[in-house]
Amino acid sequence: MKTILYINNIKFKHIVAFLTIVFLSCGQIEYQINDIETEIIKISEHTAKNKELEDLIRPYKNELTRLEKKIGYSNESLSIRDGKLESTLGNLIADILLEESNKLFIEKYSINIDFCLLNQGGVRGNLYKGDITQHNLLTIMPFENTSTVVRLNGKKVLELLQYLNVENKAHPTSGIKIEFGEEKINKVLIQNKKFDINKSYYVLTSNFLQEGGDKMIFFKDPLELYSLNTNIREVLVKYISRKKNIESKLDNRIIRKK
Amino acid sequence: MKRRYFLEKITSSTIFGLSIPFLSFDNINFHSKKITILHTNDVHSHIDPFPPNDPLNPNGGGVIARAKIINKFRKENPNTLMFDAGDIFQGTPYFNFFGGEIELKLMSKLGYNASTLGNHEFDNGIKKLSESLKYANFSFINSNYNLKNTPLENKVKKYEIYNIDEIKVGVFGLGIALNGLVEKNLYNGLEYLDPIEITNDITYELKKDHKCDIVICLSHLGFKYDQRKEEMCDLILAKKTKNIDLIIGGHTHTFMKKPVEVTNLVGEKVLINQVGCFGINIGKIDFYLSNENMSRKTDSIKV
Numbered sequence: 001m002k003t004i005l006y007i008n009n010i011k012f013k014h015i016v017a018f019l020t021i022v023f024l025s026c027g028q029i030e031y032q033i034n035d036i037e038t039e040i041i042k043i044s045e046h047t048a049k050n051k052e053l054e055d056l057i058r059p060y061k062n063e064l065t066r067l068e069k070k071i072g073y074s075n076e077s078l079s080i081r082d083g084k085l086e087s088t089l090g091n092l093i094a095d096i097l098l099e100e101s102n103k104l105f106i107e108k109y110s111i112n113i114d115f116c117l118l119n120q121g122g123v124r125g126n127l128y129k130g131d132i133t134q135h136n137l138l139t140i141m142p143f144e145n146t147s148t149v150v151r152l153n154g155k156k157v158l159e160l161l162q163y164l165n166v167e168n169k170a171h172p173t174s175g176i177k178i179e180f181g182e183e184k185i186n187k188v189l190i191q192n193k194k195f196d197i198n199k200s201y202y203v204l205t206s207n208f209l210q211e212g213g214d215k216m217i218f219f220k221d222p223l224e225l226y227s228l229n230t231n232i233r234e235v236l237v238k239y240i241s242r243k244k245n246i247e248s249k250l251d252n253r254i255i256r257k258k
Numbered sequence: 259m260k261r262r263y264f265l266e267k268i269t270s271s272t273i274f275g276l277s278i279p280f281l282s283f284d285n286i287n288f289h290s291k292k293i294t295i296l297h298t299n300d301v302h303s304h305i306d307p308f309p310p311n312d313p314l315n316p317n318g319g320g321v322i323a324r325a326k327i328i329n330k331f332r333k334e335n336p337n338t339l340m341f342d343a344g345d346i347f348q349g350t351p352y353f354n355f356f357g358g359e360i361e362l363k364l365m366s367k368l369g370y371n372a373s374t375l376g377n378h379e380f381d382n383g384i385k386k387l388s389e390s391l392k393y394a395n396f397s398f399i400n401s402n403y404n405l406k407n408t409p410l411e412n413k414v415k416k417y418e419i420y421n422i423d424e425i426k427v428g429v430f431g432l433g434i435a436l437n438g439l440v441e442k443n444l445y446n447g448l449e450y451l452d453p454i455e456i457t458n459d460i461t462y463e464l465k466k467d468h469k470c471d472i473v474i475c476l477s478h479l480g481f482k483y484d485q486r487k488e489e490m491c492d493l494i495l496a497k498k499t500k501n502i503d504l505i506i507g508g509h510t511h512t513f514m515k516k517p518v519e520v521t522n523l524v525g526e527k528v529l530i531n532q533v534g535c536f537g538i539n540i541g542k543i544d545f546y547l548s549n550e551n552m553s554r555k556t557d558s559i560k561v
Contacts, residue, residue: 029424029549030469030471030549031291031424031425031471031547031548031549032471032547032548032549033471033472033503033545033546033547034290034546034547034548035545035546036529036543036544036545036546037543037544037546038516038517038529038531038541038542038543038544039541039542040514040515040516040531040533040539040540040541040542041327041539041540041541041542042318042538042539043318043319043320043323043324043327043537043538043539043540044317044318044323045323045326045327046307046317046318046320046323048320048322048323048325048326049322050322050325050326052367053321053322053325053364053367054322056360056363056364056367057305057321057360057364060352060355060356060359060360061306063355064351064352064355067351077311077312077313079313079314124302124348124349125349126312126313126314128309128311128312129311130311135351138350138351138354139349139350139351142303142348142349142350142351142353142354143348143381144354166485167485168485208441211441211442212437212438213438213439213441214438214439215438
């Protein structure tokens, strides 16, 4: 698309320019912006060739080929942006992380984790239909974040719910169902039980968010803090390698009724 | 396409009309000038094009395709500058495995003149970032991070001025507050300074002291935040400052259809442009300048 923002009558200007030359002796030259023309170009020529750049990229690319090994399979392409307050890829990631971390948590502490909240910004790519590779997963979750469990009092969980209400984004969640109204929070189920502000909850997240990342300040200063020290991406890699076939769908876990 | 033809026709016919009869005035160079600015933001280590089965951008982006377009534009106008608005790093295994080396080497080959610092540049820590800068033959510009006594001290420029075909282009850079975006221990010692105050100082210096004809801000502040209206962003920056002609933005991965025009503190127009992310798009801004005191910039006639 090309947009022309300012256009003057250039012919008129040049007549004036000529007169200026005639009547003024040569002084300090100062330039002024007259017109600006803009264009945003989509880069799509994937068949373009450039030997110099290809030679530069090759050794790096070759080292990454070991990441191309198939670890699983997906019948559909999954995205972090295919729903309003949830997404197929976000649901998959949060569900896997909660299931796997809960096993570990029970084993270590004999406590059940109530729910999981991650951030949409932590998921950077799509899962492609067909073979799943480690390369693909590294693109989806490039960060070296580890899973962390916090025990929050009911008031902090309410802050969390209010944050989700205001953010209005598809942050990945699992173990929690929320119905927002136009502006307020209508209904919240945690592990299929009504949210109780007088109770405390065990919430699974990443170390990045626990430290206040993405302005999730309710995770700071929890009642209890457990670092599981497992890389979130590695949890996914192990799970997919074991299960082979991956599926996910939107299930209205977080909705807004207007 | 018609619009483009229209403008080119006018420009070439008037240059023709002017230069033939008044050849003797060539020494005072009374022609109009054209400076092209190319820009990207938030490329996030995307070196290869997207695969053909990507649901949103099949075969899109890719550094080699980008190089081809850049070369074409440079051929059309050698008076071209190329900038990035930050978040070069993080997003593909190229970064996880090689820490930004290949991204910076490729940008150097592509002829980037400068980039500003995005928050993800700090993902491996300020020390590793500082070490990786040896792979870049272009400048890093940031004006609102106090980097004294950090590994980045003296490696990042406050601003840069390009003299290109008699036109002075002043470029400065603004980074986002890293608190809440980057773990504290990854940017130890870095102090975030208020972008508005810094901008008014620097743009004054660039426009009035150094007589820059064009002032560009490379910003990683983000275009705007709908849920947090008070948060510093390019829209607020543009409204509350003066002497900026163009803000090249990033961080919010905003795919604009065309640049956004904003009226600044003193009623002048500022352009904000941002081209999404992952090297899917490239932005091109052509500035047409002349040395007559006839600018009617604020009239803004849209064609």
